[in-house]
Amino acid sequence: MSRWLHDELRIGEEVEIEAPNGTFIFSGKEANSVVLIGGGVGITPMMSAARYLTETGWSGKVHLILGFRAPRDFIFREELAELEALNANLSITVAMSRPGGEPGHGTVGHIDAALLASAVPDIASQRAHICGPPPMMDAVKAALVGLGVPEIQIKTEAFGTIKRDPTAKGTASTAVLGRVLFQASDTTAPVPVGATILDAADEAGVFIDNACRSGTCGSCRVKLVSGSVRMAVEDSLTEADKAEGYILACQAQIGSDVTVEA
Ligand code: FES
Incomplete structure:
Protein backbone atom coordinates (compact mmCIF):
# COMPACT_ATOMS: atom_id res chain seq x y z
CA MET A 1 0.00 0.00 0.00
CA SER A 2 2.97 2.36 0.40
CA ARG A 3 3.08 3.02 -3.34
CA TRP A 4 -0.58 4.03 -3.28
CA LEU A 5 0.02 6.25 -0.23
CA HIS A 6 2.85 8.06 -2.00
CA ASP A 7 1.31 8.31 -5.45
CA GLU A 8 -2.44 8.56 -4.94
CA LEU A 9 -3.42 9.78 -1.49
CA ARG A 10 -4.08 13.53 -1.36
CA ILE A 11 -4.09 15.90 1.61
CA GLY A 12 -7.58 16.11 3.06
CA GLU A 13 -8.70 12.64 1.99
CA GLU A 14 -9.94 10.33 4.71
CA VAL A 15 -8.83 6.73 5.15
CA GLU A 16 -10.17 4.05 7.44
CA ILE A 17 -7.45 2.20 9.32
CA GLU A 18 -7.63 -1.16 11.05
CA ALA A 19 -5.20 -2.83 13.41
CA PRO A 20 -2.96 -5.46 11.77
CA ASN A 21 -4.45 -8.88 11.11
CA GLY A 22 -2.99 -12.32 10.69
CA THR A 23 -0.97 -14.95 12.50
CA PHE A 24 2.39 -14.53 10.76
CA ILE A 25 4.17 -14.12 14.06
CA PHE A 26 7.24 -15.63 15.64
CA SER A 27 7.78 -14.51 19.23
CA GLY A 28 10.00 -17.38 20.37
CA LYS A 29 7.20 -19.30 22.06
CA GLU A 30 6.18 -21.22 18.95
CA ALA A 31 9.36 -23.33 18.56
CA ASN A 32 12.89 -23.73 19.92
CA PHE A 159 3.76 -10.11 -0.46
CA GLY A 160 1.78 -8.86 -3.40
CA THR A 161 -1.64 -10.43 -3.62
CA ILE A 162 -4.36 -11.05 -6.13
CA LYS A 163 -6.89 -8.53 -4.96
CA ARG A 164 -10.37 -8.54 -6.40
CA ASP A 165 -12.30 -5.32 -6.38
CA PRO A 166 -15.09 -6.10 -3.91
CA THR A 167 -17.48 -3.98 -5.95
CA ALA A 168 -16.69 -5.88 -9.17
CA LYS A 169 -19.34 -8.26 -10.45
CA GLY A 170 -18.95 -11.36 -12.54
CA THR A 171 -17.50 -14.74 -11.59
CA ALA A 172 -15.45 -17.26 -13.51
CA SER A 173 -18.17 -19.73 -14.47
CA THR A 174 -21.94 -20.11 -14.69
CA ALA A 175 -21.89 -23.76 -13.49
CA VAL A 176 -22.99 -23.78 -9.85
CA LEU A 177 -21.55 -26.15 -7.22
CA GLY A 178 -24.07 -25.30 -4.53
CA ARG A 179 -25.59 -22.45 -2.61
CA VAL A 180 -24.42 -20.61 0.44
CA LEU A 181 -26.83 -19.28 3.04
CA PHE A 182 -25.46 -16.16 4.76
CA GLN A 183 -27.35 -16.61 8.00
CA ALA A 184 -27.03 -13.15 9.60
CA SER A 185 -27.82 -11.43 6.30
CA ASP A 186 -30.67 -13.82 5.53
CA THR A 187 -29.39 -14.12 1.97
CA THR A 188 -28.74 -17.15 -0.20
CA ALA A 189 -26.35 -17.06 -3.15
CA PRO A 190 -25.05 -19.54 -5.71
CA VAL A 191 -21.35 -20.45 -5.67
CA PRO A 192 -20.10 -21.04 -9.23
CA VAL A 193 -17.26 -23.40 -10.10
CA GLY A 194 -13.95 -21.74 -9.27
CA ALA A 195 -15.56 -19.17 -6.96
CA THR A 196 -15.17 -18.88 -3.22
CA ILE A 197 -17.71 -18.04 -0.54
CA LEU A 198 -16.21 -14.52 -0.48
CA ASP A 199 -16.81 -14.19 -4.24
CA ALA A 200 -20.41 -15.31 -3.71
CA ALA A 201 -20.81 -12.81 -0.86
CA ASP A 202 -19.51 -9.99 -3.08
CA GLU A 203 -21.95 -10.96 -5.81
CA ALA A 204 -24.85 -11.09 -3.37
CA GLY A 205 -24.01 -7.80 -1.67
CA VAL A 206 -23.19 -9.50 1.63
CA PHE A 207 -20.27 -7.80 3.36
CA ILE A 208 -17.50 -10.04 4.65
CA ASP A 209 -14.39 -8.14 5.69
CA ASN A 210 -11.33 -9.04 3.63
CA ALA A 211 -7.86 -7.80 2.73
CA CYS A 212 -5.36 -10.24 1.21
CA ARG A 213 -7.78 -12.66 -0.49
CA SER A 214 -4.95 -15.17 -0.33
CA GLY A 215 -5.62 -16.92 2.98
CA THR A 216 -2.94 -15.22 5.02
CA CYS A 217 -4.45 -12.20 6.82
CA GLY A 218 -7.47 -13.81 8.49
CA SER A 219 -9.79 -10.81 7.89
CA CYS A 220 -12.40 -12.94 6.12
CA ARG A 221 -12.77 -15.48 8.95
CA VAL A 222 -16.39 -16.64 9.24
CA LYS A 223 -18.04 -19.47 11.11
CA LEU A 224 -19.29 -22.40 9.08
CA VAL A 225 -22.67 -23.42 10.48
CA SER A 226 -23.34 -26.40 8.22
CA GLY A 227 -21.79 -28.17 5.24
CA SER A 228 -18.11 -28.52 4.42
CA VAL A 229 -15.57 -26.52 2.43
CA ARG A 230 -12.14 -26.98 0.86
CA MET A 231 -9.44 -24.35 1.40
CA ALA A 232 -6.20 -24.20 -0.59
CA VAL A 233 -4.60 -21.97 2.06
CA GLU A 234 -5.64 -21.73 5.70
CA ASP A 235 -2.46 -20.32 7.26
CA SER A 236 -4.26 -17.61 9.19
CA LEU A 237 -6.57 -20.00 11.04
CA THR A 238 -5.38 -21.18 14.44
CA GLU A 239 -6.08 -24.68 15.70
CA ALA A 240 -8.68 -23.13 18.04
CA ASP A 241 -10.34 -21.38 15.08
CA LYS A 242 -10.57 -24.68 13.21
CA ALA A 243 -11.94 -26.49 16.25
CA GLU A 244 -14.64 -23.83 16.56
CA GLY A 245 -15.60 -24.19 12.90
CA TYR A 246 -14.12 -21.01 11.46
CA ILE A 247 -13.18 -20.92 7.79
CA LEU A 248 -11.58 -18.36 5.47
CA ALA A 249 -14.25 -17.09 3.09
CA CYS A 250 -11.63 -16.04 0.51
CA GLN A 251 -10.38 -19.62 0.24
CA ALA A 252 -13.55 -21.63 0.87
CA GLN A 253 -14.82 -23.61 -2.09
CA ILE A 254 -17.91 -25.74 -1.63
CA GLY A 255 -19.03 -29.10 -2.96
CA SER A 256 -22.66 -28.77 -1.87
CA ASP A 257 -24.87 -26.33 0.03
CA VAL A 258 -23.39 -24.64 3.10
CA THR A 259 -24.45 -22.12 5.73
CA VAL A 260 -22.16 -19.47 7.22
CA GLU A 261 -22.74 -16.94 9.99
CA ALA A 262 -22.11 -13.79 7.92
S1 FES B 1 -8.97 -12.01 2.99
FE1 FES B 1 -7.10 -12.46 4.01
S2 FES B 1 -7.39 -14.50 4.64
FE2 FES B 1 -9.15 -14.12 3.47
Missing part, protein backbone atom coordinates in the same frame (compact mmCIF):
# COMPACT_ATOMS: atom_id res chain seq x y z
CA SER A 33 14.52 -22.45 16.73
CA VAL A 34 13.31 -20.87 13.51
CA VAL A 35 14.16 -20.40 9.84
CA LEU A 36 13.12 -16.98 8.53
CA ILE A 37 13.14 -16.74 4.74
CA GLY A 38 12.60 -13.42 2.95
CA GLY A 39 12.59 -12.59 -0.74
CA GLY A 40 13.24 -8.93 -1.62
CA VAL A 41 11.01 -6.63 0.43
CA GLY A 42 9.70 -9.83 2.06
CA ILE A 43 12.64 -9.35 4.43
CA THR A 44 10.53 -6.78 6.34
CA PRO A 45 8.56 -9.10 8.68
CA MET A 46 11.74 -11.15 9.20
CA MET A 47 13.48 -8.02 10.47
CA SER A 48 10.74 -7.52 13.07
CA ALA A 49 11.25 -11.08 14.31
CA ALA A 50 15.07 -10.86 14.21
CA ARG A 51 15.06 -7.57 16.12
CA TYR A 52 12.61 -8.82 18.72
CA LEU A 53 14.42 -12.13 19.28
CA THR A 54 17.73 -10.27 19.61
CA GLU A 55 16.35 -7.61 21.97
CA THR A 56 14.76 -10.20 24.22
CA GLY A 57 17.89 -12.38 24.28
CA TRP A 58 15.98 -15.39 22.96
CA SER A 59 18.16 -18.47 23.32
CA GLY A 60 17.02 -20.32 20.18
CA LYS A 61 18.83 -20.47 16.86
CA VAL A 62 17.59 -18.01 14.21
CA HIS A 63 18.45 -18.87 10.60
CA LEU A 64 17.77 -15.83 8.44
CA ILE A 65 17.85 -16.69 4.73
CA LEU A 66 17.45 -13.83 2.27
CA GLY A 67 17.11 -13.61 -1.48
CA PHE A 68 17.71 -10.46 -3.53
CA ARG A 69 18.23 -9.75 -7.18
CA ALA A 70 21.46 -7.74 -6.78
CA PRO A 71 23.57 -6.22 -3.99
CA ARG A 72 21.87 -2.82 -4.42
CA ASP A 73 18.56 -4.47 -3.42
CA PHE A 74 19.98 -5.76 -0.13
CA ILE A 75 18.05 -3.56 2.28
CA PHE A 76 18.76 -3.54 6.05
CA ARG A 77 22.34 -4.67 5.34
CA GLU A 78 23.92 -2.42 8.01
CA GLU A 79 21.27 -3.23 10.63
CA LEU A 80 21.68 -6.94 9.97
CA ALA A 81 25.42 -6.65 10.55
CA GLU A 82 24.66 -4.98 13.91
CA LEU A 83 22.14 -7.69 14.86
CA GLU A 84 24.62 -10.39 13.88
CA ALA A 85 27.23 -8.80 16.18
CA LEU A 86 24.73 -8.65 19.05
CA ASN A 87 23.18 -12.10 18.63
CA ALA A 88 25.44 -15.15 18.49
CA ASN A 89 22.37 -17.29 17.70
CA LEU A 90 21.64 -15.42 14.49
CA SER A 91 23.04 -16.80 11.24
CA ILE A 92 22.46 -14.98 7.96
CA THR A 93 22.59 -16.51 4.49
CA VAL A 94 22.13 -14.35 1.40
CA ALA A 95 21.50 -15.36 -2.21
CA MET A 96 21.61 -12.96 -5.16
CA SER A 97 19.92 -14.06 -8.36
CA ARG A 98 21.56 -11.49 -10.67
CA PRO A 99 24.51 -9.96 -8.85
CA GLY A 100 26.09 -8.71 -12.08
CA GLY A 101 29.39 -6.93 -11.53
CA GLU A 102 28.25 -5.16 -8.38
CA PRO A 103 30.38 -5.59 -5.33
CA GLY A 104 28.52 -7.50 -2.66
CA HIS A 105 28.37 -10.82 -1.05
CA GLY A 106 26.14 -13.87 -1.14
CA THR A 107 25.58 -17.06 -3.04
CA VAL A 108 24.65 -16.60 -6.70
CA GLY A 109 21.21 -17.98 -7.48
CA HIS A 110 17.80 -18.34 -5.89
CA ILE A 111 16.86 -19.74 -2.50
CA ASP A 112 16.61 -23.42 -3.42
CA ALA A 113 16.79 -26.81 -1.68
CA ALA A 114 20.59 -26.99 -1.85
CA LEU A 115 21.01 -23.57 -0.26
CA LEU A 116 18.42 -24.33 2.45
CA ALA A 117 19.99 -27.68 3.29
CA SER A 118 23.48 -26.22 3.55
CA ALA A 119 22.36 -23.19 5.60
CA VAL A 120 20.27 -25.25 8.04
CA PRO A 121 21.65 -28.78 8.52
CA ASP A 122 18.67 -30.09 10.55
CA ILE A 123 16.09 -28.33 8.44
CA ALA A 124 13.46 -31.10 8.48
CA SER A 125 12.85 -30.45 12.19
CA GLN A 126 12.56 -26.67 11.86
CA ARG A 127 9.70 -24.24 11.77
CA ALA A 128 9.99 -21.98 8.71
CA HIS A 129 8.45 -18.60 7.92
CA ILE A 130 8.47 -17.37 4.32
CA CYS A 131 7.61 -13.95 2.91
CA GLY A 132 8.16 -12.76 -0.63
CA PRO A 133 6.56 -12.66 -4.07
CA PRO A 134 4.09 -15.57 -4.49
CA PRO A 135 6.19 -17.52 -7.08
CA MET A 136 9.23 -17.32 -4.75
CA MET A 137 7.13 -18.50 -1.80
CA ASP A 138 5.69 -21.41 -3.80
CA ALA A 139 9.18 -22.52 -4.89
CA VAL A 140 10.68 -22.22 -1.40
CA LYS A 141 7.74 -24.00 0.21
CA ALA A 142 8.06 -26.87 -2.29
CA ALA A 143 11.81 -27.06 -1.57
CA LEU A 144 11.18 -27.19 2.19
CA VAL A 145 8.56 -29.91 1.80
CA GLY A 146 11.03 -31.82 -0.40
CA LEU A 147 13.59 -31.55 2.40
CA GLY A 148 11.14 -33.13 4.84
CA VAL A 149 9.72 -30.07 6.60
CA PRO A 150 6.08 -30.83 7.52
CA GLU A 151 3.67 -28.39 5.82
CA ILE A 152 2.18 -27.48 9.19
CA GLN A 153 5.60 -26.14 10.19
CA ILE A 154 5.74 -23.77 7.20
CA LYS A 155 4.10 -20.35 7.60
CA THR A 156 3.72 -17.91 4.74
CA GLU A 157 2.86 -14.25 4.33
CA ALA A 158 1.89 -13.12 0.85
